[in-house]
Amino acid sequence: MQRGYRTKLGDIHAPIKIDFHIAGPSEYDISCFGVDKNELLYDDSYMIFYNQLKSPDGAICMNGTSFNVNLDKLPSDVVKLVFTISIDGDGTMGMIHQINVKLSQLHQEDLVLNLTGSNFKDQKAIIAIEIYNKNEWRMNAVANGFNGGLSQLLKAYGGVEEEDVQAIPSTLASPISVIPTPTSKVSLEKKLEKNAPQLVNLAKPLKVALEKNKVPDIVAKVALILDISGSMTKIYKNRTVQSIVNKILPLAIQFDDNEELDFWYYGSRPKRMEAVTMSNYYNAVPVNYKPLMESLGYGNYEPAVMREIIEEYRTSSIPAYIIFITDGGVGSKREIKNLMIEASKYPIFWQFVGISGFGYGILKQLDTIKDRFVDNANFFALDDFNKVTDDELYDRLLKEFPSWLTEAKNKGIIR
Template sequence: MQLLKGQKADVTKGRSLGKLAVRFGWKAGKSELGIDAAAFLLSERGRCERDEDFIFYGNPLAANGAAEHKSSGQQLGTEAGDQEVIELVLGRLPEQIAKAAFTVTIYDGEQLGHAFQDVTGLYVRLVNLDTGEELLRYEYGADLVKETAVVAGELYRHNGEWKFSAIGSGFNGGLAALCLNYGLELEGNAAAGEDGESQAYARAEAAAAATMEAPVQTASLSKIDFRKKLVQYTLEKKQLTNVVARVGIVLDISGSMQTLYKNGTVQEVVERILAVACKFDDNGTLDVWVYDNEYSRLPSVTERDFGQYVDKHILNNDRIHKFGRNNEPPVMEDVIRKYTVEENDPTPVFIIFINDGGVVKSIKHTITHSAVQPIFWQFVGIGNSNFEVLKRLDTMEGRIVDNASFFHLDDIAAVSDEDLYDQLLNEFPMWIKAAKEQRIIRP
């Protein structure tokens, strides 16, 4: 059954229906668009009475198993266009849930200049999970322009049965506007879009986390989840979704870096790079080194223990030599030793090397020497120092493959996550291809 805007249709009347899949499809006109589907489980008042009744990728499973969110990384269905799905076990929906609103939003649409005018092929279809039968389909969105959120449709109780209403109404203000519409109150100026996305997701994640045995950093985890999605979009764009890599970060801790450590910039860098490790590394860990004229190999960091990592493991660690002059080759040799001697494994290694200038020239020998190893060095220069040595990395001779890249950011804190990930992963695909051809890594 093909519905038009405003039409209603029976879903359960006249049929035995235990499990229902609400499948969402769309085509993004820009590869960087972040699009998410979600469900708000509502009371008769049309309100989401509990934060945990907001079902999305960060809170994918209702406490009683009545609703589950699945994304494109999981088995969704038989139709190629399906992007995300909300699966419902109708018999488990509590009596106080009178309606389920199904929504699609663009992440940070207003801030990033993205809107539904950049999206085509929007549809929602209802499928009987027990039989695979498509019950109805609603195609919508042709009238959307600047909106960043849309209510695709609603499933609602009527005389003891469930019906579906085709809505397709757009909202400005993204996810925050939807949350306010359904009674999830946000703090401060979130209604005006100030961090509304983060607050909305963090509320639901906090509710989900409350059911776990151990406490978690809910607000920070929300940021990590956002960043992991941006990394995923970048990986898809650069055709790296099937690549597994060990990920490490090397942090300059020479004297000129003191301000960046103390004002939280380095902690933020660790968190941003952790998202890359979570998507690339099969165990989701980020290996960490710091160096000035000495170096230290630090405990690896994961999304469960990254909070205050820099304070705990670096600034408050008296065993670490800090704020001296810089000397890169010793720490680079330790990186090579870890991945080729201690953990001799052909799995690719992606090293992000943060430096604020003045690297020693002998770094060239170390990079050339390591070209036969499964290690790619991505140097990131920050600040306004001299990066002449690093700028010549791409033209260095005497290597079997180009195993290093460099880009410069005046102020890394001012660069969006999206732009940072795009630059970080710009040359890595080319190295992967070349390293496979030379059998440095497995084809």
């Protein structure tokens, strides 16, 4: 390929691999920007680079100095993938010895772009190739220099930088030094508006609660645990439980880098379900819930699902925020107490919520459990979930999470 070469791609259902080989005196970053029709970054999760190695749908994955792309998985609004090379630190693209970019696709001849510093001057970055959709998917060997480095590339596609500069470990062959963490700051409201418009009215009350409780801008896993014991029949039947899922999902979108809500049901036995997302939340709770209720037993045994949660998140590199919904009848006091003591050493915060029930047992005594490494849990009960305003719900859900984050950080449980 030469600069400006264009071609139609072959079978778009076949995965594409793009390999970069770069030789030169500087340190080089490679990135991919998933861009919409307005030439703007579709979402911050579609900037793929050394600190964010894949898109939420797995359509773009970075491995070392290679990208694997599955066009079938991309959202329809992503109409272009821009692959870039930028310099971290001193140097210019004109000083580079050689750039080799190879595009491989099953049953197709490899496309190779070879460049040297003579193709450029004082630029700090280049756009190497683009894969774009113009009635069909095509490829363009751009090979044009770009003034500025990764920061300018980010701004060119509508992103902004965080002000905090921190050292980030590199997964590339060439070492990466210190660089601001990029993000496009796509708001929760815009994400919901685009992907789950029925939930967009939840964005504002959640934002207010985040600000009121001074919840830091963090990445965390969010999990929802739902009681499906026999006594929950009424609120499954009237779809209150589906409403609970709807209102918890925005928390996961806010905190989770994959915008997914991990999800368990529990009765006498627990069952982990498919993660809840903006594309499947509306049927997370089956209309015909009875077979699931029957298969998990009609009782409620909290320790079993709690053990699964501990096993899942005890080695997590990021905090896990667990929202545990029950209508009461909680027994197993000694087991739950011991599990809470054990879990206090791990990056797990438990927010227990009682709904339409009674007999919450030890959950009402969480603050009195001794021998915990940190205070890792909170409980509140609602007389009727459907009568609680969204503002109050999010305020209560987030009231103690920030203090746990601070204490867990001070104790070395989380970074």
